[in-house]
Amino acid sequence: xxxxxxxxxxxxxxxxxxxxxxxxxxxxxxxxxxxxxxxxxxxxxxxxxxxxxxxxxxxxxxxxxxxxxxxxxxxxxxxxxxxxxxxxxxxxxxxxxxxxxxxxxxxxxxxxxxxxxxxxxxx
Numbered sequence: 001x002x003x004x005x006x007x008x009x010x011x012x013x014x015x016x017x018x019x020x021x022x023x024x025x026x027x028x029x030x031x032x033x034x035x036x037x038x039x040x041x042x043x044x045x046x047x048x049x050x051x052x053x054x055x056x057x058x059x060x061x062x063x064x065x066x067x068x069x070x071x072x073x074x075x076x077x078x079x080x081x082x083x084x085x086x087x088x089x090x091x092x093x094x095x096x097x098x099x100x101x102x103x104x105x106x107x108x109x110x111x112x113x114x115x116x117x118x119x120x121x122x123x
Contacts, residue, residue, distance in 0.1 A: 002026035002112040004096045009117030012086055020081040022096030022114060033104050034072055034079040038092035050104035059104050086121045093118050
């Protein structure tokens with residue numbers, strides 16, 4: 001069992017930056033691939049980025065590639081999403097997820113989800 005708690009969301013102007021954190025608890029946290037997804041009002045929950053358990057491989061949605069960076073610190077049981085050059089279309093609730101994730105870009109690959117943190121980007 002893994003519990004996930006996101007933090008770091010907020011209101012930022014376009015072009016600004018935010019860093020989201022996801023604190024995980026559970027003995028097997030470090031064995032999971034960690035992912036970030038986001039969901040805007042009235043839309044599906046979409047993949048943003050993922051990092052494998054050893055941190056050796058990262059994956060990004062095309063819409064955030066070059067702007068967002070995902071990383072993890074297994075000693076702190078925490079995964080981060082650094083978001084730069086934010087755009088109004090990045091506005092969404094951001095969710096952290098953990099799972100075996102053979103295909104890390106799809107929701108079904110993840111077993112555990114956090115409650116989400118709101119990110120709002122004003123124009």
